[in-house]
Amino acid sequence: MEDCIIIGGGPAGLTAALYLARFLRRVTVFDAGAGRARMIPKTHNLGPFPDGISGKELLDRMRAHAELYGARIENATVEAVQKQGDLFRVTADRRTETARFVIFASGVVNHRPPLSASDHDRGVAQGLIRYCPVCDAYEIRDKRVAVLGNGAHGLAEARFVRDYSPTVTLIPPEGIPARARDGIGALDAPMKGLALTDSQVVVTLEDGQTHHFDTLYVALGTSAHSELAGSLGVGLGDAGCIIGDAKLKTSIDGVYAIGDITDGLDQIAHAMGQAAVAATAIHNALPGTPRE
Template identity: 65%
Template sequence: MIPRTHNLTPFPDGISGQELLGQMLSHARRYGAVVEAGTVENVEQQGGVFRVVANRRIALARNVIFATGVFNHRPSMAADDHAKGLARGLLRYCPVCDAYEVRDKRIAVLGRGKHGLQEASFLRHYSPFVTLISPDGSSVTARNGIRILQPALMGIALSETEVLLTLQDGHTHHFDTLYVALGTTPRADPAIRLGLDLDDAGHIAIDSKHKTSVDGVYAIGDVIDGLDQIAVAMGQGAIAATAIHNDLTASIS
């Protein structure tokens, strides 16, 4: 969902999320990966082999990597407006990925409690103009030069270049971008049905090699606990893939 990020090596001129995905898919296919679109309905283990059921088809595998990510909790707005806001860089979700893109801009953060304040504090290093707005009007103590708008959010509107936030007191405030800090939910339903252990926040539990509680199953990316960042997830994929390679080699020998 990133319109452009300069926080990924080796793209010093920046790269969009869609362009990055396209290059990664092309790279994988060139070296033999088969990529299929579909919805996984179930993953089950039978006799040391995993059956992955998707779109009425069954794929068999000796290993499975869960890279199912998270659901970002979205603000209340039309899907078309949300998509346009993302494409224009008016709506953002990951300051670790793209805060550089909004340095010295007027930044609004939609969030509540400790999580909202932490995200606003992170962004304060990139701009002196950071405002925290709670979706329900809950109180937050201002700090780190962060502006707090207390009334609850009533509506979000987008122009070509601005985000307009109207609060319940009737006032409308203008910003260059809005970071949504409403939290996430791990996409762990298939993992739960397979019997994988989860942590207290619902992430898939892993060891140092990204092995889960079920032999032959690994997990990487945002569905595990850690820093939700592209480069981090890529490194986790390398660790899990190497562990699987070594396990398969050991079983053959």
């Protein structure tokens, strides 16, 4: 039996695994391999990597670090979580394991623009498609930027990016032309199509016009991977994110949530801090003697 099973192998889950392993606790991470962090071409706001580090390299390093201290990390998708008394039964790839505590670090999925999967992934790798201005708006200084998003969220993201570039254009996805405001441009016809060249994003309008941008920020929102938590009765917020207290404990005893699955700043550094808090709280709550 495990002291803790962690669902999700992103920065939050791997940090929690590292802490628990160094607390001499038995910990297993189930990683479906679909996290957003792995697609980051290079992050520059996470120390100590002044030259930046790719999401893949970061995760590979974090995984090796946790395994060095005894964490078990499995490439598997969790299918069910059940509470039985004071314990939890977690089924992943048709194999069931038991744990005293569960941490949900399952993250969220981005709502993508209308591009094929291959074009989308190429665009992200080249910096043509971006999702996080807090992460990388510094890299688009003075470039021609489009923001694909509707409502308050799209406008807020465009305003944020406007601090870095004088040329920002808001593109609503629902076919209604946006209104120029606050130094943010707007297209005068609905968007018809989206394409990528080797170095630009090309937006085609229904009236035949084309517009070229150096990068496109996608502000279409996310969906939380919280279905399993919800099936346990864990409290969820309006956007499906898991609600936790100051120590990231949810409404169900023994269940914690960390990282982007919680309602907060979607940043690697923030997720890692949450992981440290939750892992320490679990260690302090666990009975008995840690593994030898």
